[in-house]
Amino acid sequence: MSHFLSRRAALGRLGATAFAVATPPLLAQGPWPQKPIRIVVPFAAGVSPDVVTRIISEPLGRALGQPIVIDNRAGAAGIIGAEVAAKSPADGYTLFMTVNSIMGINPNVYVKLPYDTFRDFAPVTQVALVPYVLITGPNQPDKSLKDLLARAMTKPGSVDYGSLGVGSGPHVVMEMMCNMAGIRMVHVPYKGSPLADVMAGQMPLAFEPATTAVPLIKSGKLRALAVTSKQRSPSLPDVPAVAELLPGYDGDGWQGFYVPVGTPPDIIARFNAEIVKVLRVPEVQRKLVELGLQPVGNSVEEFAKLSRQEFDKWGKIAKANNIRIDS
Template identity: 75%
Template sequence: MPQPSFTRRTVLGTLGAAALTASTAVRAQGKWPDKPIKLVVPFAAGVSPDVVSRILAEPLGRALGQPLIIDNRAGAAGIIGAEVAARSPGDGYTLFMTVNSIMGINPAVYTKLPYDVQKDFAPVTLVARVPYVLITGMNQPDTTLKALLARAKAKPDSVEYGSLGVGSGPHVVMEMMNNMAGIKMVHVAYKGSPVQDVIAGQVPLAFDPATTAIPLVKGGKARALAITSPKRSPALPDVPTVAELLPGYDGDGWQGFYMPAGTPKEIVARMNTEIVKVLRQPDVQNKLIDLGLQPVGNSIDDFSRISRDEYDKWARIAKANNIRVE
């Protein structure tokens, strides 16, 4: 078979073309961003991740020199929005605000997802920790977590709790607490929030995100028995952590930013730098703290590790409690 003939001209031409391509890519990346960036939020307007996105979008847009356009894609426990983000081009013009239930819990409880959280997303930074507060109605008998756990242990299956649904954050964090306490409570799965029924006394208790639980507790509509964070919340300093009774317990949720897989590392790094700077601004921190959140802003490597750990953690809880959604 005749061998291809490489002349000095063709070799130089090939090298020149490669250099031109690389140079063009560098120049194109150097212009980033030169148009608005889409910020996909997998929830409806007005819920906590959307509110946080809007708090961050304006200062982040100023830092990047381009506006961030929020694209709310609610539904199916965040799966719709996550798929939109996963299928978006990795060109640096899609940012994804998501939460631990989508990235850590859904893969553990759903039989099939239209994306792979480990392969289709590039972690950017953890934005904030989102504590859950264990709330009960003001007319309920238990005024402390210790009393609740003792009653549930004495009479298995005698205590009910509500959640946002099978496989939701409030469901799995409650089951983790039950496992560590050696108790069994009855899960009542709602299609929405059970909070109003907790207040009315129709279901005794539920874990609720701090963003909505704190106003209820401070307004005297619900009693807080415990909080999922390793440390007490400044917003509820008198409310103990679950870990004070069950050492090692950490059921906090979180909110964080990802970009589609394939986004150039330099762009992901720049996005990380600018978001962390925004999260360090006192006015931004105060707004997040007022919502009951704990601002973070960490490195890509740290957030990647947290993402992997969360994935493994909730997979264990889901398997131990046979939590599956077909």
């Protein structure tokens, strides 16, 4: 019996020694971050979310004391990049720069997706609002949104509009406007942007992000009929908001940061604090405003609430207009 007890004591001491040896490396990992941080961007270099990420990444890297690596994963309406981000380790070394269409529209439109907005991601902060501008060619008949709505009301189905494709942001914001106005227009989905055809007069209308629309409007190549923001845009003060004719309309897109779900809350809080600080820097704000964006930078809780509201809003629009993609 005494031999058994001494053996058990020896094994206990061995276990304690092994634990003591194993513990120091865990404790010695030190404060986060200790290596470069990757930002997954589900668009090609040069597209608005990528440009915004590059504006933010340099000061963010300085604040965190680590380099920021931008990982562009473009394609499939943002689905490729979203899947990459969703399957990344939740260790605080992956940020996902995304947009409302990927988080709020795709899940309500695509029958099958390799990611889930709420199961796979945790919100960090909304970076900016991205107003859309309702554009038409300079030789088109409509001089105002009021003219357009009146024409579409008089002849239902006689007005065509182009978009980036079925379920895209420009598609659903146009359908929301039509629903609220009680009109019906004909959707012409493009595989790319309809912008060139609108400028050429071959497509009457489209909603285009302010980033690309504003310079073309100011140069006279396009006419602006309205903006999707709740109020008029500082970039286009003479162009009315859709909400001026259709109270309650709010069709702005947005950009924001998420992390893989399971990322430690203290890391999410640090990301939020540092990104919001960067978004308050006057030079950063100036650059975003020049791109036609409206800087935001809200709390984790506010962004979480917005994410759910946007998801529900676009879900209703998709259902009301039978917008579904089976592939």
